[in-house]
Amino acid sequence: MVDIREVPEADIDRALELAYLVFHDRPEKGGREKHHALLTRCRRTGAYDGDALVGFMAAHDFRLSVPGADLPCPGLTFVSVAPTHRRRGVLTGLMAEMLGHASETGSPIAALWASEAAIYGRFGFGSATTGVTVEIDSTRPLALRVDPDPRPLRLVDPDGALAEIGPFHEAARAVRAGRPTRGPERWRDEWLSEQAEDDEELSPPRIIVLGDPDEPIAGYVVYRTKAEDDSGPARTPGLVRVEELEAETPAVAAALWECLTALDLTGKVSAWGRPVDDPLLHFAADRDQVRVTAQFPALWLRLVDVRAALTARSWAAPVELVLEVHDVRLPANAGRFRLKAGPGGAAYEHADTAPDLALDVRELGACYLGGTRVVELVAAGLVREHTPGAAAALDAALATGNGLLPHTADEF
Numbered sequence: 001m002v003d004i005r006e007v008p009e010a011d012i013d014r015a016l017e018l019a020y021l022v023f024h025d026r027p028e029k030g031g032r033e034k035h036h037a038l039l040t041r042c043r044r045t046g047a048y049d050g051d052a053l054v055g056f057m058a059a060h061d062f063r064l065s066v067p068g069a070d071l072p073c074p075g076l077t078f079v080s081v082a083p084t085h086r087r088r089g090v091l092t093g094l095m096a097e098m099l100g101h102a103s104e105t106g107s108p109i110a111a112l113w114a115s116e117a118a119i120y121g122r123f124g125f126g127s128a129t130t131g132v133t134v135e136i137d138s139t140r141p142l143a144l145r146v147d148p149d150p151r152p153l154r155l156v157d158p159d160g161a162l163a164e165i166g167p168f169h170e171a172a173r174a175v176r177a178g179r180p181t182r183g184p185e186r187w188r189d190e191w192l193s194e195q196a197e198d199d200e201e202l203s204p205p206r207i208i209v210l211g212d213p214d215e216p217i218a219g220y221v222v223y224r225t226k227a228e229d230d231s232g233p234a235r236t237p238g239l240v241r242v243e244e245l246e247a248e249t250p251a252v253a254a255a256l257w258e259c260l261t262a263l264d265l266t267g268k269v270s271a272w273g274r275p276v277d278d279p280l281l282h283f284a285a286d287r288d289q290v291r292v293t294a295q296f297p298a299l300w301l302r303l304v305d306v307r308a309a310l311t312a313r314s315w316a317a318p319v320e321l322v323l324e325v326h327d328v329r330l331p332a333n334a335g336r337f338r339l340k341a342g343p344g345g346a347a348y349e350h351a352d353t354a355p356d357l358a359l360d361v362r363e364l365g366a367c368y369l370g371g372t373r374v375v376e377l378v379a380a381g382l383v384r385e386h387t388p389g390a391a392a393a394l395d396a397a398l399a400t401g402n403g404l405l406p407h408t409a410d411e412f
Helices: 009-022 029-040 090-104 117-123 158-173 184-191 250-261 306-312 361-367 374-379 390-398
Strands: 003-006 043-049 052-066 069-081 109-113 130-137 153-156 206-210 219-226 239-247 268-275 290-297 299-303 319-326 335-342 345-350 357-360
Touching: 003 090, 009 029, 009 043, 009 052, 009 069, 029 184, 043 090, 052 090, 052 109, 069 090, 069 306, 090 109, 090 117, 130 250, 153 158, 153 250, 158 184, 158 206, 158 219, 158 239, 206 250, 219 250, 239 250, 250 268, 299 306, 299 361, 306 335, 306 345, 319 361, 319 390, 357 361, 357 374, 357 390, 361 374, 361 390, 374 390
Parallel strands: 069 109, 239 268, 319 357
Antiparallel strands: 003 043, 043 052, 052 069, 109 299, 130 268, 130 290, 153 206, 206 219, 219 239, 319 335, 335 345
């Protein structure tokens, strides 16, 4: 029988050793120091078998943008179970403690990135955002169907960049749902770190902003580069890896992409974690030059308090339905409820009439941000539609007001 309890700061190194064992990792000293510092800022929960730490879970203290609101949302990370204690209820115990704490502290949602997609659905998490990897052949000029913004571009020193790009990023969070807050430490240790943790051959971060001097910036890009490699049988062109690109208009985005593809001594631009509806994919004139090379589930979302989550967000269209919700982990969410929502707000109360839709809390979480359509889950056999048209009506109401799909690039 394991004991689930808080992990003191003195045990952080033990927690890291467990995580490195589970994830088959061995960071250099600098990486380990970053992980240690990160965990001092997280809520830490452990599973102890006697004095041995056999399970671990940490939670970032995030807020997450949702349609029309910004909600407290613990971001789970470093989820680890010792190989000697698998299938003994350790993860179940850790998750129960985390969900209970989130409920007690008023966090209506929780989120994570899944290292193994098969694990977290059984705890009520649904895949709520999707990311794509985009590659651009930059051996020739980028062909565009829109005119790039003519305002000047300028390089910004990483040490002083946060003062300009931080506020822009925070404002951009409200434009798309699914984006967690990013404190100065995360900026410093991840996005603006001198060394990329996953590839030591990449350059330090470079930051380009667009806008007239002495005016607020209209967009920025953070990128790293890697030199051409001609040591093998096949030459590898120089690489530009885009860490993040934010722009207030398509013209600003076009100017930033055009700049990236024109960098000397490079032949490919790669951008991981872009939104599925990235404007680049529409204003690029030649889709053979700009290709989506991967698509993947990104943020997984759990509705901890379904009523609080549904009534906190905005609604794009009126809807009135009875939902039959299944939730084996948090029984307070389970039952039949009448959802009456619209642009003026939402109510969600117990109902004793027949349901229009029946679904698991996992599917409700997947649809919550407006990135997964209920009608698709009905077609997949994961949601039961008792009243024809109910799924389409809920989709119309869940849609984001600006039509942009939710998107998350902050992997944690």
